[in-house]
Amino acid sequence: MAKLLVKNIGVLQTPVGSYAHKGSEQGENLKLYNAAVLAEDGLIKAITADGQLPCSEEEVDTVIDAEGNLVTPGLVEGHTHLVFGGYRQNEIPLKLKGAGYLDILRAGGGIMDTVRKTREATFEELYDKTEGFLDEMMGLGVTTCEAKSGYGIDLETEVKLLEVLKKLNEDHPMDIVSTFMPAHVVLPEYKGKEEEFIQLCIDEMMPYVKEKGLAEFIDIFTEDSVFDKEQSRVYLEAAREMGYGLKIHADEIEAIGGSVLAGEMKATSAEHLIVIDDEGMASLAKGGTVAMLLPATSFYLGATFAPARRMIDEFGVPVAMASDFNPGSCPSLNLQFTMNLGYLKYRMTPEEILTAVTINPAAGIGREKTVGTLEVGKQADMVIWNAPNMEMLCYRFGSNLALQTIKKGELV
Ligand code: NIG
Numbered sequence: 001m002a003k004l005l006v007k008n009i010g011v012l013q014t015p016v017g018s019y020a021h022k023g024s025e026q027g028e029n030l031k032l033y034n035a036a037v038l039a040e041d042g043l044i045k046a047i048t049a050d051g052q053l054p055c056s057e058e059e060v061d062t063v064i065d066a067e068g069n070l071v072t073p074g075l076v077e078g079h080t081h082l083v084f085g086g087y088r089q090n091e092i093p094l095k096l097k098g099a100g101y102l103d104i105l106r107a108g109g110g111i112m113d114t115v116r117k118t119r120e121a122t123f124e125e126l127y128d129k130t131e132g133f134l135d136e137m138m139g140l141g142v143t144t145c146e147a148k149s150g151y152g153i154d155l156e157t158e159v160k161l162l163e164v165l166k167k168l169n170e171d172h173p174m175d176i177v178s179t180f181m182p183a184h185v186v187l188p189e190y191k192g193k194e195e196e197f198i199q200l201c202i203d204e205m206m207p208y209v210k211e212k213g214l215a216e217f218i219d220i221f222t223e224d225s226v227f228d229k230e231q232s233r234v235y236l237e238a239a240r241e242m243g244y245g246l247k248i249h250a251d252e253i254e255a256i257g258g259s260v261l262a263g264e265m266k267a268t269s270a271e272h273l274i275v276i277d278d279e280g281m282a283s284l285a286k287g288g289t290v291a292m293l294l295p296a297t298s299f300y301l302g303a304t305f306a307p308a309r310r311m312i313d314e315f316g317v318p319v320a321m322a323s324d325f326n327p328g329s330c331p332s333l334n335l336q337f338t339m340n341l342g343y344l345k346y347r348m349t350p351e352e353i354l355t356a357v358t359i360n361p362a363a364g365i366g367r368e369k370t371v372g373t374l375e376v377g378k379q380a381d382m383v384i385w386n387a388p389n390m391e392m393l394c395y396r397f398g399s400n401l402a403l404q405t406i407k408k409g410e411l412v
C-alpha cells in the first residue's frame with residue numbers, strides 16, 4: 001500500500017469531470033489554494049485545501065513538499081509519431097530556399113525518407129531511441145502519450161514499430177496509447193493506385209494488427225497528394241467495423257474535406273485543422289470529435305494557426321493541443337512550448353490551455369476516465385511546476401518549468 005503525500009501546494013489547478021470540455025467549460029478549472037494530495041497505490045485517495053492535510057505525514061511512505069508552487073494533472077500528449085529511424089535536418093536548407101512540405105514529399109523525400117530509414121533500423125535501435133524520447137517527455141511533465149506507427153507502411157515494419165511501443169508501454173512508466181497509421185504516405189508503387197493500397201490495409205493489415213492487440217486507434221493522412229476524402233471514408237469505415245477508434249490528419253495544408261468526414265464519422269479526434277472552414281468546424285461539433293490542434297507544427301511549417309478561438313466560442317468544439325512530435329513537420333516533443341503557442345497564437349486563456357493538454361487530449365485518446373484531471377479515484381499523475389500559477393507557465397518559454405513529475409503516485 002504505497003502512500004505518497006504532496007503538501008504545501010500553492011495552487012492545485014485542474015479541470016473537473018471525465019469528458020471532453022467544450023465552449024465556456026473549456027475555460028473552467030478548479031483552483032484549490034494551500035492544497036495537498038494523498039496518493040495510495042497509484043490512485044488519488046484525497047485532496048485537501050486551505051492548509052488541511054488528508055493524513056499525518058507519519059502515515060505515508062513519501063512526503064513531497066511542493067514549496068508553494070503550482071500543481072496540475074500530468075500532461076497528456078495526444079499526438080506523436082514517436083518511433084522513427086534517422087532524422088531529417090537535411091530538409092532545412094531546402095525549406096529555407098522555399099520548398100514547401102508537400103514539395104519535398106512529392107519529390108520522394110519527407111515521410112518517404114523516414115520510411116527508408118525506419119525500415120533499416122532494428123527493433124533494438126528503435127526501442128532505445130524511443131525510450132530516450134519518453135524519458136525526455138516525462139521530464140517535461142508528460143505522463144500519458146499517444147504514439148503512431150506510419151513510417152513502415154509495409155505490414156512487417158509497421159508491426160515492428162507497434163511492438164516497440166507495446167514493449168515500452170510495459171517497461172516504461174509512461175502510459176502509451178498506440179495508433180496504427182499505415183495510410184501515412186503513398187508509396188511510389190501505389191501512385192495512382194491509392195484504392196488498391198487502401199484495400200490492402202483493410203484486407204491484410206488492419207485485421208492482423210487488431211488480432212495481435214497492437215493498436216487501439218487507426219489514423220490516415222487525408223491530404224492533397226496523399227489520400228482523398230472518399231479513400232479515407234472507405235478506410236475508416238472498415239476500421240470502425242473492426243473495432244478501431246478513429247483519427248484523421250485533416251486540413252493540415254489543403255482543406256479537402258477531412259474534418260467534415262471526421263465529424264460525419266464521429267471520429268474520436270481530428271488532427272491539425274490548420275485550414276479548417278466553417279463546414280468542418282460545424283461537423284466536428286456535431287460529431288462530438290475532439291480537435292487535436294498542433295500549433296508547434298504550424299510554427300515549424302511557417303503556416304497559419306488553427307482557428308482555436310472560433311472552435312471554442314462559436315462552434316463548441318472541444319479543443320486539445322499536442323506536439324505532433326515527428327522528424328519532419330515538428331521535431332520538438334516539448335508540450336510546454338505548445339502551451340506557449342496556445343497562449344500567444346491561439347489566444348486561449350491559461351485555464352483553456354490546461355484543459356487542452358489534460359482532459360481533452362485524454363478524451364481524444366480514450367483515457368478520460370483514468371487520467372487528465374486531479375480527482376479522487378483517478379491515477380495519481382501530476383506535475384509540480386517551477387511556477388506559482390498557470391499564467392507564468394504559459395508565459396515563460398524555452399525553459400523546462402517541470403520540477404517534478406509524479407506517475408501513478410511515484411516520482412519519476
Ligand atoms: O502530422 N502530416 C503527416 N504526418 C506528420 C508529419 C510526418 C513527417 O513529416 O514525418 C504530421 O505533420
Ligand code: FE
Pocket residue numbers: 079080081249271324326
Ligand atoms: Fe501528425
